[in-house]
Amino acid sequence: MSDDDRPEPEDFAEMLRNLLGGQGGLAGLDPEQLEQLRGLGLDPAMVQQMMRQLQGAFAAGGDGSIDWSAARTQALHLANKDSHAIDSGVRADLDRAVSLATLWLSEATAISELPAPARAVTRGQWVESTLPVWQELAEPVATSIADALTEAIGTQLPEEMRAAAANAGRIMRTVGGSLFAAQLGSVVGALSLEVISGGDVGIPLMPDGEAALLPQNFADFGRDLEIDEDQLALYVATRELAHARLFRHARWLRLHVISQVTEFARGLRVDTDALEDMATRFDPSSPEELRDALQSGALLDTRSEAQVAALARLENLLATIEGWVDVVTADATHRLPDAHRIAEAVRRRRAVGGPAERAMGSLVGLELRPRRLREAAAMWRAVTDAVGATARDSLWDYPDLMPTAEDIDDPAALVERLQARERGESPARDAMDDALDALLAEATDERPGDGAGGDDDLPPEGPRPV
Structure with a gap:
């Protein structure tokens, strides 16, 4: 494109106002402006989808904050796709298992009972309960990627147009954050198909004092074990109650775990070279490459020494928590004939992790599996x-x-x-x-001696001179 054909900054600003102001989208541009978009290497038809996102962000204020509603929408879409209501008979069986598990657990630990029994939940209910914590854990990474994406895309504009596009930068950041939020929703939705209880992932996802079981999922988990469903329900209920009791008793522990995860996440850095390379061929109407890069973790830079140390601290913390839960659950379920087999299956499952858990590790750069x-x-x-x-x-x-x-x-x-x-x-x-x-x-040796303010030098008690 020659310098004569390149649109002036004022013209580019006018195009942004038309596109972001909701004046009919592309229909608000005259043929000359459409030709100028082509001159920038942008296909007007290709821009249409991005414009809808930008207009939505603009209408919402475009303050640069991340809109997590996309995460909730996507997560619930996946969670509810094959989910079904919990049968009353299944719910009654689980209630009996929870009651017995509560009694057994009280024999194995001095930590007191929960204020309410564990409840059976659907996959969608698990998403609703745990998504706020997932957002808190992922926000530092989302912010880093959204900021870096905005900067990388901005560097692709001609120098004379960057000032005109500056006001749209925060909106582009919002769009980048929304794309990350949608990916988080996909992973959380996929996780809802795998987890068998509220504390299955090992971190305090459920609200304080709450325990939950996902009967649809642990039925799938136990099918290959060829173990009686009553035994499986008792073991899973006991383990979930132990996890929830611990976090309710040690109220400082929830903040301790979450702060260590977010400390790790804040130290993550985006691979700017990879991001800028992607920005040169970014297609807003077909963002599959960016989506795949987000989900695979390809945009996250190599861990620093501080990151490795933070990860080691977090892994030790999670292992300490999970190890206690394992021992208490084993003591509480010693009456179950197949308790050892179920425990070994749970340990293998925690060590390997499912596909969705591995995807979460790639997305936020963190695998929540205790190695010790x-x-x-x-x-x-x-x-x-x-x-x-x-x-x-x-x-x-x-x-x-x-x-x-x-x-x-x-x-x-x-x-x-x-x-x-x-x-x-x-x-x-x-x-x-x-x-x-x-x-x-x-420090005591260095304290001033006689005449330098020691106790012997204090004035005698009595009336002060006037």
Whole structure:
């Protein structure tokens, strides 16, 4: 395109006003303006779909915030496609399983019961309950990608037109964010076809104090196991109740988990080279390439050292939680003949993850699978055998009592501390204690002596001179 044929910035701004102002979309452009769009390498017919999105964003205010309604719409569309109402007989069977699981669980843990029993939910109800948490976890990544997409597409415009298009930048950001939200909805909707309970993914998705079972899904899960449905329902209900009880008891734990996930997500960086390369051939009417790149994680840059460290902390935290749930569930369901087989199937399922869970990992750059689950479960088993359930569960009372990664590596040291505490003995000193004492002693030595403000230099009590 020659310089003579290139539209002036004022003309380009007028086209944006026509397109974004809802004046008939492309019909609001005269033939000369349509030809100018072709001169920019944009097919007017191709632009039509993008314009509808832009007009919607413009009508909504176009403040640059991400509209998550696309996530909800897409997730519910997938969740409800093959879903069906829960049969009254199935619901009654689950209610009986939950009642018995509650009694068994109270024998295995000192953590108190939930205020309400676990409820049977459909896939769509699971989406409605958990989507707010998914949005909170995904928002840092969505913001990074939307900002980078806006910048990358902006660099493709001619220099003299960037100022004219500047006001549309926030709207383009909204469109990019909406595309990410739609992808999140697709993944959450697909997850609703896989999860068997509210806490199945391992993070606190359900509202505080709530537990949920998805009978349609765990019936599919148990079909290949050839295990009696009553046993399966009892095991799944016990595990779900244990997970929900823990997060309700340790109210700080929910924020602890979510903050670690979002801390990891905020550190993610977009691969700007890959994004700019995609922006050069971006087709707004056919955004499949961008959609695939979002879902595959191709736009996320290589993890930094800080990201690797944050991921290790998160994996240890999730493993500590899941390990406790495993041990408590095993103790509570020891009466079930096939409890061990079900437990092993659940562990394999958590270790591998389903297709939707893997897609979520690609979308937000995070796989929510505890890699040290067996080691953490072995730690909790050692603690339980040594000091009992009450002392074990007291480790969840405060954040600073919770076992660390070092405790997973060396459960014997944790057991020794707990046994010493039960005997009323002072805990064993370590290098940290010695270093703290040395620091305090040094500070005391540096304090001013006589005549420099010590206690002996305080004026005697009595009336102050006038």
